[in-house]
Amino acid sequence: MLGKSARADWILLIVFSVLVLTAPITLTPIGAGYPDLLQKFAIYGIFAIGFNILFGLTGYLSFGHAAFLGVGSYSAVWMFKLFTMNAIPAVMFSLLMAGLFALLIGYVSLRRSGIYFSIITLAFAQMSYNLAYSVLSPITNGETGLQVRQLAPADRGPDYVLKLVDEDLRWVDQAFGVVEEGIPITNLFGLKMSGYPGFYFSAVLLILAFYIAMRITRSNFGMMLKAIKSNQNRLQYTGVNTRPYLLAAFVISGMYAGLAGSLLAVTDPLAGAERMQWTASGEVVLMTILGGAGTLVGPVLGGMIIKGLGSLFSSYNENILNQFFSFLPEPVREVAVGISALFVGEGWELTLGLMFMIIVIFVPGGILQGFTNIIRMFRRKKPNPAPAKSEA
Amino acid sequence: MAILEVSDINKRFGGLKALDKVELSVEEGTVHAIIGPNGAGKSTLLNCFVGRLAPDSGTVTFKGKSLLGLQPHEINQAGVSRVFQTPEIFEDLSVLDNVMIPAFAKADGAFKFNAWHRISRRAEVRDEASDLLEEVGLADQSKMICSALSRGDKRRLELAMCLIQHPKLLLLDEPTAGMSRADTNNTIDLLKKIGERGITKVIIEHDMHVVFSLATTISVLAQGTVIAEGKPEDIKGDPRVQEAYLGGVHQ
Numbered sequence: 001m002l003g004k005s006a007r008a009d010w011i012l013l014i015v016f017s018v019l020v021l022t023a024p025i026t027l028t029p030i031g032a033g034y035p036d037l038l039q040k041f042a043i044y045g046i047f048a049i050g051f052n053i054l055f056g057l058t059g060y061l062s063f064g065h066a067a068f069l070g071v072g073s074y075s076a077v078w079m080f081k082l083f084t085m086n087a088i089p090a091v092m093f094s095l096l097m098a099g100l101f102a103l104l105i106g107y108v109s110l111r112r113s114g115i116y117f118s119i120i121t122l123a124f125a126q127m128s129y130n131l132a133y134s135v136l137s138p139i140t141n142g143e144t145g146l147q148v149r150q151l152a153p154a155d156r157g158p159d160y161v162l163k164l165v166d167e168d169l170r171w172v173d174q175a176f177g178v179v180e181e182g183i184p185i186t187n188l189f190g191l192k193m194s195g196y197p198g199f200y201f202s203a204v205l206l207i208l209a210f211y212i213a214m215r216i217t218r219s220n221f222g223m224m225l226k227a228i229k230s231n232q233n234r235l236q237y238t239g240v241n242t243r244p245y246l247l248a249a250f251v252i253s254g255m256y257a258g259l260a261g262s263l264l265a266v267t268d269p270l271a272g273a274e275r276m277q278w279t280a281s282g283e284v285v286l287m288t289i290l291g292g293a294g295t296l297v298g299p300v301l302g303g304m305i306i307k308g309l310g311s312l313f314s315s316y317n318e319n320i321l322n323q324f325f326s327f328l329p330e331p332v333r334e335v336a337v338g339i340s341a342l343f344v345g346e347g348w349e350l351t352l353g354l355m356f357m358i359i360v361i362f363v364p365g366g367i368l369q370g371f372t373n374i375i376r377m378f379r380r381k382k383p384n385p386a387p388a389k390s391e392a
Numbered sequence: 393m394a395i396l397e398v399s400d401i402n403k404r405f406g407g408l409k410a411l412d413k414v415e416l417s418v419e420e421g422t423v424h425a426i427i428g429p430n431g432a433g434k435s436t437l438l439n440c441f442v443g444r445l446a447p448d449s450g451t452v453t454f455k456g457k458s459l460l461g462l463q464p465h466e467i468n469q470a471g472v473s474r475v476f477q478t479p480e481i482f483e484d485l486s487v488l489d490n491v492m493i494p495a496f497a498k499a500d501g502a503f504k505f506n507a508w509h510r511i512s513r514r515a516e517v518r519d520e521a522s523d524l525l526e527e528v529g530l531a532d533q534s535k536m537i538c539s540a541l542s543r544g545d546k547r548r549l550e551l552a553m554c555l556i557q558h559p560k561l562l563l564l565d566e567p568t569a570g571m572s573r574a575d576t577n578n579t580i581d582l583l584k585k586i587g588e589r590g591i592t593k594v595i596i597e598h599d600m601h602v603v604f605s606l607a608t609t610i611s612v613l614a615q616g617t618v619i620a621e622g623k624p625e626d627i628k629g630d631p632r633v634q635e636a637y638l639g640g641v642h643q
Contacts, residue, residue, distance in 0.1 A: 006510060006512070215507065218511065219508060219510065220506040220509070220511055221505060221506055223492075223493065223496070224493070226482075226484070230483055230485055231480060231483065234481060235497075236463070237464050237465075237474050237476075237480070238465075239498065241465045241502035241503045245503065
């Protein structure tokens with residue numbers, strides 16, 4: 001029995017890895033097989049998996065996780081500007097900074113639970129967003145956003161520290177005598193992080209992130225987190241100090257967000273404050289709930305659906321709709337195009353909203369739960385059904 | 393030897409004096425019942441033992457150490473477990489998990505960051521939990537999600553969750569409240585059975601049938617003060633007790 005559930009996890013991990021690594025082939029027929037979008041899938045998958053460690057396991061709904069995404073991006077870009085275009089140090093530094101930032105915010109906001117916790121995290125994120133635009137401009141470069149620039153001239157004066165946002169140093173790269181032509185792109189020990197190599201870098205980290213989340217979910221620590229969600233009062237009377245458990249979950253989940261943020265910067269070495277806005281925090285909540293909060297695969301699925309459909313629907317315009325409805329007679333077609341145009345392009349969020357409502361009302365467990373229900377429906381027809389309680 | 397000593401506890405809620413100079417001493421190995429009419433302050437008193445309420449004045453000592461100002465988890469780690477009036481369990485988790493969590497809390501302390509190893513590695517905890525479920529009669533339900541259990545089963549489960557911690561003192565807040573007669577009798581039998589383990593118990597109870605089946609000592613609380621204390625036989629015949637019950641709030 002014990003060995004069986006462990007084996008099921010290994011199978012899940014292997015299937016997940018194969019699906020992720022073959023995504024460039026398998027997703028081509030539906031038009032999602034290009035590296036930019038795939039990389040987005042992987043990055044937001046990591047973000048959502050991490051968010052789920054907090055929200056899915058403990059039930060604490062953070063509305064400020066985009067702050068950690070932003071911190072991760074800024075940290076990564078600073079590593080590119082100061083030291084090296086290699087992605088590894090940037091990722092490490094982002095994890096560290098996001099972790100520290102999460103420790104600080106978590107320590108304060110976990111003094112409350114429920115809606116108050118959500119509001120405090122939201123307030124922190126909005127504060128970070130506004131600070132990034134104003135007083136922190138020397139670090140964030142304000143509205144322009146922090147970017148990788150050309151190297152500072154060799155005869156830079158003593159005031160070069162003030163120009164760091166516009167002129168880069170890249171000490172490590174320079175020490176190794178890396179020659180730059182124009183603005184460099186990120187690399188992994190020389191391998192350029194664009195196109196498919198870029199996707200595979202994110203994909204490997206996604207698989208690693210998934211594996212770690214799986215270990216956490218199945219561990220003692222994970223069980224305590226689930227117990228917090230189920231009945232925190234009882235857990236305290238059972239001798240467990242719930243605060244450090246929550247803080248640890250918050251920090252881990254913040255580090256996942258930081259990792260996602262650094263990967264966004266690896267893809268495109270530019271960090272802007274809009275990455276920290278509350279809409280970005282809200283998006284990861286939608287991804288997690290849509291896919292299935294508390295499940296392992298659900299959040300990744302939710303991220304893919306939102307990012308995938310988002311890029312699909314927002315690329316539609318009236319011309320495409322006219323073609324699509326060309327089988328209809330003229331007046332009917334105009335009405336059909338007029339109505340459906342509201343839901344595409346800029347109006348794609350309307351579709352997202354509708355989809356979210358339908359899922360939450362009819363399959364509150366998320367899309368993954370929907371799949372499980374369907375499978376169970378078919379199984380029930382067979383005699384002697386196995387009690388299927390999927391935790392995947 | 394007294395394991396729990398309460399002296400001169402006062403607690404006010406606004407103008408209401410909920411506890412008035414309560415003195416109580418629970419001897420080790422006894423089953424000490426606290427009875428009294430509705431509103432006598434029984435639950436308030438219990439909440440003062442477990443750190444949910446802070447009394448305005450007075451002392452609560454457990455094995456010579458003060459419990460006042462401690463967090464609920466610290467009091468539990470000191471060896472006090474509690475059964476609630478309405479069973480407090482982890483409704484979304486399986487019956488077995490419900491019993492394993494307190495066992496981990498006992499083994500690992502108030503916090504341990506053990507996020508890498510699978511729970512199933514700890515077979516000794518699992519075996520102990522299974523044995524205990526067998527004892528309380530929930531072995532067949534061990535894989536069930538708790539929200540599906542009946543009220544009586546939830547109570548049994550909560551008892552198992554407390555017992556697996558081998559508490560030195562078990563507090564039971566109306567363990568048969570809202571139960572059918574059959575379930576009540578089952579619970580009495582179960583409590584008698586676990587009585588063989590020699591755990592000191594404090595029971596708050598309305599139901600006289602339950603009290604007189606289990607208690608070795610009874611304290612009667614009325615309007616925030618202890619009006620009588622003694623062996624069940626003595627309490628039964630005490631005129632002050634009869635007055636508190638019959639002259640006070642009629643049941």
